[in-house]
Amino acid sequence: MRITQIDVHSLVEPTNGSPRDWWSTTPLDVLYDPRVSHLDRRQPGAERAGVISNVVVQVHTDEGFTGVGNVGVGSPAAATVIEHHLAPLVLGRDPFDLESLWQTMYRHTLSIGRKGVAVEALSAIDIALWDILGKATGQPVYNLLGGRTRTAIRAYASQCYAREDLDALAAEARGYVEQGFTAIKMRFGYGPGDGRRGMARNRELVATVREAIGTDVELAAEAYMGWDEIYAIAMIRMVEDLGLAWVEEPVLPDRIDAYARIRRSVSTPISGGEHEFTLQGFHQLLQAGAVDIVQPDVNRMGGITEARKVWALAEAHGLRVVPHGNQAHNAHLIMASFSSPLIEIFPDDGVRPGYKLHHEFFDGEPRAKAGWVETSDRPGLGIELNHDAIERYRAAELTLRADASGALA
Ligand SMILES: [Mg+2]
CATH class of the missing domain: 3.30.390.10 (Enolase-like, N-terminal domain)
Structure with a gap:
């Protein structure tokens, strides 16, 4: 061919x-x-x-x-x-x-x-x-990667952006639980430039969602590289009692040493890798003990050929892989792995109106039903x-x- x-x-x-x-x-x-x-x-x-x-x-x-x-x-x-x-x-x-x-x-x-x-x-x-x-x-691509490991993949609802209106944030989070999601990821809204007031507001955001969804639903929170090391350690310590499943990308991706020190300073798991590239980049990240959860963005870091190697590397380190994004290639890689418990899903009814484009240019992308994603068994990616x-x-x-x-x- x-x-x-x-x-x-x-x-x-x-x-x-x-x-x-x-x-x-x-x-x-x-x-x-x-x-x-x-x-x-x-x-x-x-x-x-x-x-x-x-x-x-x-x-x-x-x-x-x-x-x-x-x-x-x-x-x-x-x-x-x-x-x-x-x-x-x-x-x-x-x-x-x-x-x-x-x-x-x-x-x-x-x-x-x-x-x-x-x-x-x-x-x-x-x-x-x-x-x-x-x-x-x-x-289906998952059969070329190792075959099925389960009948369906547990999804987490990735939305819950920072808002002034905490009642609206609570209602949004409850809505995902009502849809059947058993895991949610929210966003922090404040960084070092917002000082002590911002830190209190960040805690309020997390506490609002935690109270809305109860203790049985997993809750992660995303900092999107918005902090530095000192702020990250202090901020994560302020929310440790709220039981976050992970705090995502606390600092810039190249601050691998800072990642490792943050991880050693808090008990909340630290995730990262969404802005890392190739097996070599992930090798450096994992060798430094920088993260608890590895989050490759497959159509950023090198495609499925390179992602297979990162999955194997993470397995050797005993780490979970929760890839960034909700696209079909992720579902196939997750389906073929014992190290990947979750798939990220951006609900269509979330507060963030953008990304319509990303939801529309392929037909057949994964969608959650009652908090679970079924992987297409059509040949190829199924899109x-x-x-x-x-x-x-x-x-x-x-x-x-x-x-x-x-x-x-
Ligand atoms: Mg992220």
Whole structure:
């Protein structure tokens, strides 16, 4: 079999720019700035405007099998990387040569890659190749990764952003329990720049959700890299009695030493890895004893070919793997592993209105029913391009073809 064509769809969902009443900590929250402090909601410019984008690829073969993948929380720059760097390496090759293709793409882009958009771009192609392999062999991808480990995957509802209105936050959290979820992840709203008042507000947010859902439902909380080490240790100690299942990404991903010190200083489990790349990056993270729960973003960190190795590495360290995101490739990897107890699901009815785009460009992505996800047993990943959504959100399109010799036409 030969790869004959790669379609690259750059998609953009413009934000409507209206002020919003929900938020999360971000990597910008370390410094105090009265214009962006979450304690001062009067400033209409406080929330960052912007667009949500993604890059979706469809890989075609001479035997009629096609596969799809996408770039994790994609930058449009990934399309350029695919056009100029990756497509010439992949066109004309056999999609079954996964390891060789991965190493070729990774090694050819080292000077612009290793971490970031180049690895994200190769991740999308790698995932599409696994989709092709599944279709060509007539097997769901999890059967190529180790087979079923259970009948369904337990899901956690990932929403509950910080809000001023704590009654609304409590009602939102209760709603997920009523839908059947037995685990929820919420967001902290304040960072070092918000001082002691912000710390008290963070505790109030967690206490509100804990009280709303009771003690039987697992509750995790996300800091999205919004803290530094001193703040993280003090803040996590302030909520230890509220029984968090984990605190996610307390500091910047490169602060591996800080992660390890935070983990040793608190009893709440620490999770991370959503912004880490490749087996090598995870090797450094795990060797440092930085996290209790490993959270690779598969279409960011290197695709399924590299994710398999990270899953094996985590197993050797005795750690759980709870990948970032709700896409089908995650469901297949989780289904084939004894180390992955949960899948992240972003409920459609959550407070966060964005990410419509991410929920629409593929049909067949995992959805939770009564808190559980059933994995598609269709060949491949079990998802298809939604052409209406591709039209609706289209920003640019590329068609990259191989000539008779296999070179970029
Ligand atoms: Mg996260």
